[in-house]
Amino acid sequence: xxxxxxxxxxxxxxxxxxxxxxxxxxxxxxxxxxxxxxxxxxxxxxxxxxxxxxxxxxxxxxxxxxxxxxxxxxxxxxxxxxxxxxxxxxxxxxxxxxxxxxxxxxxxxxxxxxxxxxxxxxxxxxxxxxxxxxxxxxxxxxxxxxxxxxxxxxxxxxxxxxxxxxxxxxxxxxxxxxxxxxxxxxxxxxxxxxxxxxxxxxxxxxxxxxxxxxxxxxxxxxxxxxxxxxxxxxxxxxxxxxxxxxxxxxxxxxxxxxxxxxxxxxxxxxxxxxxxxxxxxxxxxxxxxxxxxxxxxxxxxxxxxxxxxxxxxxxxxxxxxxxxxxxxxxxxxxxxxxxxxxxxxxx
Ligand SMILES: *Cc1c(COP(=O)(O)O)cnc(C)c1O
Numbered sequence: 001x002x003x004x005x006x007x008x009x010x011x012x013x014x015x016x017x018x019x020x021x022x023x024x025x026x027x028x029x030x031x032x033x034x035x036x037x038x039x040x041x042x043x044x045x046x047x048x049x050x051x052x053x054x055x056x057x058x059x060x061x062x063x064x065x066x067x068x069x070x071x072x073x074x075x076x077x078x079x080x081x082x083x084x085x086x087x088x089x090x091x092x093x094x095x096x097x098x099x100x101x102x103x104x105x106x107x108x109x110x111x112x113x114x115x116x117x118x119x120x121x122x123x124x125x126x127x128x129x130x131x132x133x134x135x136x137x138x139x140x141x142x143x144x145x146x147x148x149x150x151x152x153x154x155x156x157x158x159x160x161x162x163x164x165x166x167x168x169x170x171x172x173x174x175x176x177x178x179x180x181x182x183x184x185x186x187x188x189x190x191x192x193x194x195x196x197x198x199x200x201x202x203x204x205x206x207x208x209x210x211x212x213x214x215x216x217x218x219x220x221x222x223x224x225x226x227x228x229x230x231x232x233x234x235x236x237x238x239x240x241x242x243x244x245x246x247x248x249x250x251x252x253x254x255x256x257x258x259x260x261x262x263x264x265x266x267x268x269x270x271x272x273x274x275x276x277x278x279x280x281x282x283x284x285x286x287x288x289x290x291x292x293x294x295x296x297x298x299x300x301x302x303x304x305x306x307x308x309x310x311x312x313x314x315x316x317x318x319x320x321x322x323x324x325x326x327x328x329x330x331x332x333x334x335x336x337x338x339x340x341x342x343x344x345x346x347x
Pocket of ligand 1: 148
């Protein structure tokens with residue numbers, strides 16, 4: 001099946017192309033030979049750029065996608081008889097085809113609720129404490145998504161409270177940061193305040209949705225947990241032999257702050273869209289637009305009209321409302337055209 005390329009697209013930030021800084025870095029990396037499997041200068045530079053970004057000596061691995069980054073990192077935190085607690089809208093629960101369970105040989109995912117895609121702490125506690133017998137999959141990890149699947153954020157203070165709880169309950173903290181850059185840009189705090197200072201043991205740091213062609217970084221703040229992670233990557237088919245091309249975009253985006261600049265741009269586009277649609281009668285913002293996604297409730301006739309005009313957006317995420325996702329390549333004109341199209345379809 002072939003489809004014509006969507007022009008009016010707000011479906012996902014992974015519809016966007018490669019940003020200029022990543023492209024430039026790839027071009028520079030494409031010169032001569034380099035040692036394979038990560039033993040090359042670009043990979044070393046990218047790891048160091050991430051250590052600078054987080055202001056700590058973390059252990060870093062580059063893999064091809066977020067599903068691998070999440071499931072392999074969760075597997076490294078768990079035994080097969082353990083369980084991982086996450087929000088019921090979490091990507092690891094709803095969009096990874098059981099990959100976490102597969103790569104951990106059966107670690108069970110236990111879901112909790114919570115407003116706007118954020119885990120309810122009382123529910124997390126209950127999930128851990130309600131059983132202590134041998135028949136229950138022993139809770140071992142709390143996985144948070146930052147920014148959440150519903151476009152909201154955990155603040156640094158909220159993360160500190162979550163850390164207090166996870167410490168008390170003996171849970172490791174995993175963060176799915178497919179949109180971590182958007183969270184940092186929106187919260188305007190140092191990346192360390194949202195990660196290791198808040199007890200995050202391992203972060204899946206998204207590159208793909210932030211202007212890279214492919215690739216995510218798995219960042220271990222607790223280096224002990226990275227033990228033999230290289231073998232996990234290799235066995236799962238996630239060890240790139242031309243690693244320099246997974247690493248170079250990180251260099252291009254981290255050196256000179258391009259990553260946060262692009263994320264900030266995407267966030268601002270979402271804010272602009274949210275502000276405009278909030279004013280329209282018949283349209284409701286479903287979740288606070290805190291990062292680069294805008295969730296709105298639209299009348300069915302508006303959804304139908306927009307789709308007929310070629311607007312592309314998802315309606316299967318979370319509560320099933322319309323999700324408009326902005327990226328580094330969304331323009332002000334895109335926003336203005338979408339708002340005009342919604343207005344027209346409403347009358
Ligand atoms: C996109 C996304 C991922 C990664 O998905 P892949 O398609 O495997 O790269 C992980 N978590 C969240 C929250 C995402 O939105």
